[in-house]
Amino acid sequence: MPTESKGLSRRGLLGLAGAGVVGAGVGIGADRAVMASAATGDPAAAASYPFYGAHQSGITTAAQNRLHFASYDVSGSSRAELIGLLTDWTSAAARMTAGRAVGEGATEGPYDAPPDDTGEALDLPTSGLTITFGFGPSLFDDRFGLSSRRPAALVDLPHFSGDALEESLVGGDLCIQACSDDPQVAVHAIRNLSRIAFGRASIRWSQLGFGRTSSTTRAQVTPRNLFGFKDGTANVRAEDGAIVDDHIWVPAGDGAEWMTGGSYLVSRKIRMTIETWDRAALREQERVVGRTKSQGAPRSGGTEFTEPDFAAEQDGEPAIDAHSHVRLAHPTQNDGAVLLRRGYNFVDGNDDLGRLNAGLFFIAFQRDPRTQFVPIQRKLAGNDAMNEYLRHVGSGIFAVPPGAREGSFVGAALFS
Amino acid sequence: MPTESKGLSRRGLLGLAGAGVVGAGVGIGADRAVMASAATGDPAAAASYPFYGAHQSGITTAAQNRLHFASYDVSGSSRAELIGLLTDWTSAAARMTAGRAVGEGATEGPYDAPPDDTGEALDLPTSGLTITFGFGPSLFDDRFGLSSRRPAALVDLPHFSGDALEESLVGGDLCIQACSDDPQVAVHAIRNLSRIAFGRASIRWSQLGFGRTSSTTRAQVTPRNLFGFKDGTANVRAEDGAIVDDHIWVPAGDGAEWMTGGSYLVSRKIRMTIETWDRAALREQERVVGRTKSQGAPRSGGTEFTEPDFAAEQDGEPAIDAHSHVRLAHPTQNDGAVLLRRGYNFVDGNDDLGRLNAGLFFIAFQRDPRTQFVPIQRKLAGNDAMNEYLRHVGSGIFAVPPGAREGSFVGAALFS
Numbered sequence: 001m002p003t004e005s006k007g008l009s010r011r012g013l014l015g016l017a018g019a020g021v022v023g024a025g026v027g028i029g030a031d032r033a034v035m036a037s038a039a040t041g042d043p044a045a046a047a048s049y050p051f052y053g054a055h056q057s058g059i060t061t062a063a064q065n066r067l068h069f070a071s072y073d074v075s076g077s078s079r080a081e082l083i084g085l086l087t088d089w090t091s092a093a094a095r096m097t098a099g100r101a102v103g104e105g106a107t108e109g110p111y112d113a114p115p116d117d118t119g120e121a122l123d124l125p126t127s128g129l130t131i132t133f134g135f136g137p138s139l140f141d142d143r144f145g146l147s148s149r150r151p152a153a154l155v156d157l158p159h160f161s162g163d164a165l166e167e168s169l170v171g172g173d174l175c176i177q178a179c180s181d182d183p184q185v186a187v188h189a190i191r192n193l194s195r196i197a198f199g200r201a202s203i204r205w206s207q208l209g210f211g212r213t214s215s216t217t218r219a220q221v222t223p224r225n226l227f228g229f230k231d232g233t234a235n236v237r238a239e240d241g242a243i244v245d246d247h248i249w250v251p252a253g254d255g256a257e258w259m260t261g262g263s264y265l266v267s268r269k270i271r272m273t274i275e276t277w278d279r280a281a282l283r284e285q286e287r288v289v290g291r292t293k294s295q296g297a298p299r300s301g302g303t304e305f306t307e308p309d310f311a312a313e314q315d316g317e318p319a320i321d322a323h324s325h326v327r328l329a330h331p332t333q334n335d336g337a338v339l340l341r342r343g344y345n346f347v348d349g350n351d352d353l354g355r356l357n358a359g360l361f362f363i364a365f366q367r368d369p370r371t372q373f374v375p376i377q378r379k380l381a382g383n384d385a386m387n388e389y390l391r392h393v394g395s396g397i398f399a400v401p402p403g404a405r406e407g408s409f410v411g412a413a414l415f416s
Numbered sequence: 417m418p419t420e421s422k423g424l425s426r427r428g429l430l431g432l433a434g435a436g437v438v439g440a441g442v443g444i445g446a447d448r449a450v451m452a453s454a455a456t457g458d459p460a461a462a463a464s465y466p467f468y469g470a471h472q473s474g475i476t477t478a479a480q481n482r483l484h485f486a487s488y489d490v491s492g493s494s495r496a497e498l499i500g501l502l503t504d505w506t507s508a509a510a511r512m513t514a515g516r517a518v519g520e521g522a523t524e525g526p527y528d529a530p531p532d533d534t535g536e537a538l539d540l541p542t543s544g545l546t547i548t549f550g551f552g553p554s555l556f557d558d559r560f561g562l563s564s565r566r567p568a569a570l571v572d573l574p575h576f577s578g579d580a581l582e583e584s585l586v587g588g589d590l591c592i593q594a595c596s597d598d599p600q601v602a603v604h605a606i607r608n609l610s611r612i613a614f615g616r617a618s619i620r621w622s623q624l625g626f627g628r629t630s631s632t633t634r635a636q637v638t639p640r641n642l643f644g645f646k647d648g649t650a651n652v653r654a655e656d657g658a659i660v661d662d663h664i665w666v667p668a669g670d671g672a673e674w675m676t677g678g679s680y681l682v683s684r685k686i687r688m689t690i691e692t693w694d695r696a697a698l699r700e701q702e703r704v705v706g707r708t709k710s711q712g713a714p715r716s717g718g719t720e721f722t723e724p725d726f727a728a729e730q731d732g733e734p735a736i737d738a739h740s741h742v743r744l745a746h747p748t749q750n751d752g753a754v755l756l757r758r759g760y761n762f763v764d765g766n767d768d769l770g771r772l773n774a775g776l777f778f779i780a781f782q783r784d785p786r787t788q789f790v791p792i793q794r795k796l797a798g799n800d801a802m803n804e805y806l807r808h809v810g811s812g813i814f815a816v817p818p819g820a821r822e823g824s825f826v827g828a829a830l831f832s
Contacts, residue, residue, distance in 0.1 A: 073770075111698050114696060115644070119643075119644020120644045121640075122710075168768075183482075190772075191690065191772060203771075206766045208624075208765075210624070210626070223539075224535060228531070278611055279530050281529055282530065282531050285531070293531065293535055345536070348764065348765065349622055350621065350622045353618070354619035
């Protein structure tokens with residue numbers, strides 16, 4: 001009886017404290033994450049990040065392995081109700097990221113009401129869960145009296161060459177990014193936050209991601225995307241102090257004061273035509289990427305973290321192709337513009353022809369999309385050799401406010 | 417440079433041995449799984465199961481955490497081509513489950529041909545990958561000269577009360593179940609096997625599962641399904657020697673000799689109407705399941721692994737409702753029929769109303785569906801209180817042949 005011998009989880013204990021209870025055999029409560037980590041022997045399972053703070057977690061946090069992302073439409077037009085939703089979301093997010101169940105009643109009672117928490121993460125460690133909230137451009141229309149507060153940096157993304165966006169995968173008033181090393185913990189977060197929003201906001205589109213495609217700390221090994229190449233070798237990392245401060249966080253005096261300490265999230269659902277890619281020669285694949293497949297080294301030589309030498313030649317040709325992804329996306333080719341990328345591989349089943357619906361759910365954080373994502377993507381959309389194997393089908397841009405203070409709610413400064 | 421210091425993976429080494437190579441800085445090759453496990457500190461990452469053997473792996477194997485399952489239609493009608501496909505699949509599966517890349521050329525060359533392996537699992541540990549092959553009823557039509565070899569136990573599943581099957585999610589000539597503790601490793605397996613099948617078979621339907629809902633060994637903690645309840649408490653486990661032999665593996669003399677040592681797989685894609693479930697009182701949820709939500713104990717008392725007492729009463733009513741899932745599915749209510757369940761939680765995005773497309777991808781193994789899955793499901797379909805919250809939308813049945821012998825291919829006895 002392996003699940004019986006560990007005492008009752010913190011969730012269980014809170015439930016017992018809350019209301020009349022059915023269960024019996026109550027042991028001494030222990031922290032859920034620590035307990036579960038001890039049981040599984042996996043140190044990552046115990047990881048836990050604070051919800052409250054100067055910045056929201058889930059940006060420079062070491063990228064977790066799994067993602068559930070959701071974009072929401074707000075149903076009503078009441079400013080008070082929107083504030084109520086954000087308050088409820090904040091409270092639930094703070095509990096879940098601390099390894100606790102949603103609501104004081106937890107799952108044990110009261111017996112004649114629906115449980116506060118849906119329960120599927122009840123025995124699971126926190127697994128590094130972060131929950132990150134964002135506000136889309138449409139939130140700043142005239143419904144909530146926020147139109148004068150829209151940050152200039154929260155642009156409507158322009159049409160990019162080759163865009164094949166599907167309306168049902170674009171936009172949204174609000175977004176939630178839930179990341180965890182256990183997908184069930186991330187799914188539990190989105191499900192419960194969606195449930196809390198019932199009647200106030202509903203999911204517009206959502207995305208599961210099974211594998212991270214970026215490292216956001218130096219300690220993380222560079223992962224591979226579904227092209228089979230290492231991705232994010234040159235990504236901004238949490239340790240890059242001045243770069244993070246200059247390019248990721250919104251500073252005071254940057255236009256919208258309520259965004260100070262926040263960041264801007266751009267998401268792009270990018271389908272890969274992997275069957276076509278898989279028939280391309282290794283030479284072509286490396287030309288397109290500009291790096292070697294085995295090691296991720298620039299085609300100009302060296303190892304993974306060697307800086308690409310765009311002037312290098314090989315057999316009289318540029319060693320790194322003029323249209324290669326690494327060249328076109330590189331900061332030196334974009335007036336120094338960088339992004340903190342935090343994307344995920346996805347597979348959404350298959351199409352009628354038996355091809356996997358697979359690709360990259362791109363997420364990037366930045367201080368100002370006007371000088372970062374937009375010009376970089378303009379350059380890529382027009383010139384990237386990789387476009388032959390890609391199709392952008394979904395898109396979102398969200399203002400991610402700074403972290404909430406305990407006792408307040410996420411985005412509070414927007415409403416003051 | 418964390419990825420540089422560990423030497424070249426076994427995959428890389430094989431690639432180097434195979435052909436002219438671009439990479440440099442070659443270290444001493446080491447086993448991929450062991451190497452990666454050392455890097456991550458996660459012992460589960462190193463787990464590796466043999467592909468060849470008396471039985472296929474992925475049945476009594478300790479249920480891994482993640483799933484990618486695919487059903488295939490065979491394109492042609494050539495018996496030789498079908499044998500060729502199974503031979504190629506066997507070879508690739510044996511390599512991948514051993515932590516090796518597909519094909520001798522691996523990903524480093526030859527440079528002017530597509531890589532043999534798509535590469536996204538190149539740096540990942542084996543993570544307990546198992547690949548399990550099955551043959552659907554339609555394989556035994558007149559295309560391949562197999563009609564006389566169809567086992568009587570490989571029935572066409574009958575219509576069950578309440579079935580809401582979608583044609584595109586039903587059936588298939590062949591199936592592959594890939595399970596791993598790393599979803600990218602499972603996805604890599606299905607992707608590469610699908611690629612190998614190009615022109616010979618194509619995916620009919622496929623399913624990712626992010627969380628196991630059964631334990632198949634006594635050492636595993638019972639997981640929770642998306643109803644938030646522990647699932648599979650009474651499941652058959654690998655340690656149940658006689659029960660496994662009597663109820664899971666096909667014995668000699670059971671009708672189709674080529675299936676001796678095999679098993680029958682039934683899959684059901686079961687959508688849960690989780691929004692409705694989440695609005696049900698805890699009392700109703702526990703009535704429907706017949707167990708407590710917190711601990712998974714039978715409503716008749718005790719703890720998780722206490723046997724349910726179906727005669728017990730509480731306030732003059734049966735403690736375990738007459739229509740509860742645990743009662744209707746229990747072996748004592750089904751002439752002793754049992755299943756080895758090996759299902760997974762899934763979320764496939766959301767619908768137009770913003771509800772998560774979520775549920776359980778049910779997988780069960782058994783010696784004979786005629787006396788196991790079919791009568792159990794008949795009883796459940798007609799009476800289970802849980803039906804109010806379920807919709808069966810996909811279905812499959814497959815004969816899973818015994819394990820392949822080294823030098824042969826999976827299912828070889830069917831063709832002899």
